[in-house]
Amino acid sequence: MDYKNTILVCAGTGCMSSSSLKILKRLEDLMAEKGILEQTKIVKTGCFGLCSVGPIVIVYPEGAFYAHVQEEDADRIVNEHLIGGKIVKDLLYKEALLENGEIRPFEEVPFYNKQVRIALEHCGRIQAEDINDYIETAEGYEAIKKAITKMTREDVIEEIKRSGLRGRGGGGFPTGLKWQFAYNAPGDQKYVICNADEGDPGAFMDRSVLEGDPHAVIEAMMITGYAIGANHGYIYIRAEYPVAIKRLEIALAQARESGYLGKNVMGTDFEFDIELKLGAGAFVCGEETALINSIEGKRGMANPKPPFPANEGVWKKPTIINNVETLANVPKIILKGADWFASIGTEKSKGTKVFALGGKINNVGLVEVPMGTTLREIIYEVGGGIPNGKAFKAVQTGGPSGGCITADYLDTQIDFDSLTALGSMMGSGGMIVMDEDNCMVDIAKFFLDFTVEESCGKCTPCREGTKRMLEILERISEGHGTLEDLDKLERLANTIKSTALCGLGQTAPNPVLSTLKYFRDEYVAHVVDKKCPAGVCTALLEYFITDKCIGCTKCARVCPVTAISGKVKEKHVIDTDKCIKCGACMDACPVNAIIKK
Known part of the structure; x- marks a missing residue:
């Protein structure tokens, strides 16, 4: 059916948390009331990527990109745009409106025009809960x-090998080679596992693919199963992803009903x-080995390797484990060919990579760029730069397993080997940007604290070593550290890297090692000067009232420990011995007369 208009409404988790489903319902009700519902296609999509401006509504054929949409804005979109034929310019995303008053279609705004979307191609474009939309549109x-x-099965494996696809879950192992190992492994039963246990702080790449394009992952698992000789698969997904789980359940049921899952797929054997x-x-x-133990009903703890899962995985059978993003590339490679995929990216890192861009960045969201794109391009062109005119300080790639990269390396091309050479890693794709107000000791402590909490406790280096490292970092951030502690940190970190059982422990020291390497002066300031240069570590701070004080008494009234004294219309004073450094006075001051050092 030909529609006069198509409306895409973001129903990813982020936009749904901002009531996008209420906007969708309001649009449907208004169009039904106005008699135009039948001539308009409404698509409840997954994430568009530009999460910082949600909820998002896109109206075609113009490609009008409406941002920060509220429920009441639905009336104007229907009455002024759909019925009146005029784009509601004050609701447009700021980058979608040109100086001459013309609009720039959603695909051409700066956030998107440097991206190449393969894994995310259909997220934000198709109805994720409708298999027919996937079939007809994608x-x-x-x-x-x-x-x-x-x-043949060998043809499929060879195509994936020639494409140069490497695992997007962190290790970067060649996907086709992994498939070859499982294909060659003896066994009458083999398995395929989709690893959707996305756990990095701030990462939501896999969740968004599953919410926006679940059938692509199902289809990719089927291709993997055909290639290695498996007839059963598992999608291992964290229970904290209810929207993704629901859409997967719908997609799996639809695929079975349509004959794509089950016996005699498409009339074949x-x-x-x-x-x-x-x-x-x-x-x-x-x-992967902890994931296998969890599927089997055991405690999620890593096993020594070898044997590798491709030879002995779940239920002791040959098993292929690929993460969501890796799998999302597979159908495109089979359809368009290995040469097409291999033409994107760098010599050793083919294709694209999805990043969850967060932290001190204007355009928070999901981005997918060709391998070889520089950090500078991602942060300043796609990401829109640092808010409030602050200076860029570092970017953490790879989450708790990665490291911090400084401004000196902003022109580094993003690929597996370049990031490893800088003491970081690609990881699953978390990318946290930091500005001048971030304390690098505090950043290292944050990531190490996360790793300590998440260690399974099986091996001593990770269980005990990371705790000792965290204790040293806590002493340093509280002003009790010594220069000898810095040497201890490095020795411990390098020992853990070389002796821990699994990838979690082996990479846990990376945030500490990289910050020690590039920001050692900040560690020294904490230890020698007993100061936090960024003004973050509470124990090392002192609050002062400057001559700007107008004596309004607001600071004294909010102080929970009555540490501020002074007369009305006279400069007040903070008793630093009493002060608990909560910052309430600074927040309350109307003239910014309170500073911290």
Whole structure:
């Protein structure tokens, strides 16, 4: 059916938390009331990526990009745009409106125009809960059809190998080679696992793919199963992802009803089905052997390797484990060919990478860029730079397993090897930007505290070593550290890296080692000067009232320990011995007369 207009409404978790479903309902009700519902296609999509300006509504054919939409704005969109034929310019995303008054379609705004969307291609474009939209709009299930009717299992593996696709879950191991190992492994039963146990702080790449394009992952698992000779798969997803789980359940049911899952797929002798397994949110279960133990009903703890899962995985059978983003690339490679995918990216890192861009950045959200894009391009062109005119300080890539990269390396190309050389890593794709107000000791402490909490406790280096490192960092941030502590930190970190059982422990020291390498002066300031240069570590702060004080008494009234004294209309004073450094006085001061040092 030809529609006069198509309206895309973001129903990713972020926009839903800002009531986007109420906006969707209001749009439907108004269009029904005005008699235009039948001529308008409304699509409840996944995440558009530009999370900082949600809820988002896109109206075609113009591609009008409405941002920060509220429920009451639906009336204007229907009456002025759909019925009146005039774009509601004051509701547009600021970058979508040109100086001459013309509008820039959603795909052409700066946030998107440097991106190449492969894994995220259909997120924000299709109805995630409708298999027909996937089939009609996204060439859905054409890749598995091509694989099982026109390609041998060896052909499929060879195509993935030639494409240069590497695992997007952190390790960067060649995907086709992993498949080859499982294909060669003896066994009458093999398995495919989708690792959706996304646990890095601030990361939401996998969640967004599953919310916006679940059938792509299902289709990719089927292709993997065909290639290695498996007939059963598991999607291991954390229970904290209710929207993704619901859409996966709907997608799996639709795929079975349509004959894409089960026996005799598309009239062939190929059979494959998928089972959902919910994880309890343990970060360590992102490690493949811990994940396997969890699926089998055991405690999520890592096992020594070898044997590797491709030879002996779940239920002791050959098993392929790929993460969500890796799998999301597979149908496109089968349809468009290995040469197409290999033409994107760098010599050793092919294709694109999805990053969850967060922290001190204007355009918070999901970005997908070709491998080889520089950090500067991501942060300043796609990300829109640092808010409030602050200076860039560092970017943490790879989450708790990664490291901090300084301004000196902003022109580094993003690929697996370049990031490793800088003491960081690609990881699953978290990218946290920091500005001049961030304390790097505090950043290292934050990530190490997370790792200590998430350690499974099986091996001594990770269980005990990371705790000792955290204790040293706490002493330093409280002003009790010594220069000898810095040497101890490095020795401990390097020992843990070389002796821990699994990837969680082996990479846990990275945030500490990278901040010690690039920001050692901040550690020394904490230890020698007993000062936090960024003014973050509470124990090392002191609050002062400057001559700007107008004597309004607001600071004294909010101080919970009566540490501020002074007469009305006279400069007040803070008793630093009493002060608990809560910052309430600074927040209350109307003239910014209170500073911290």
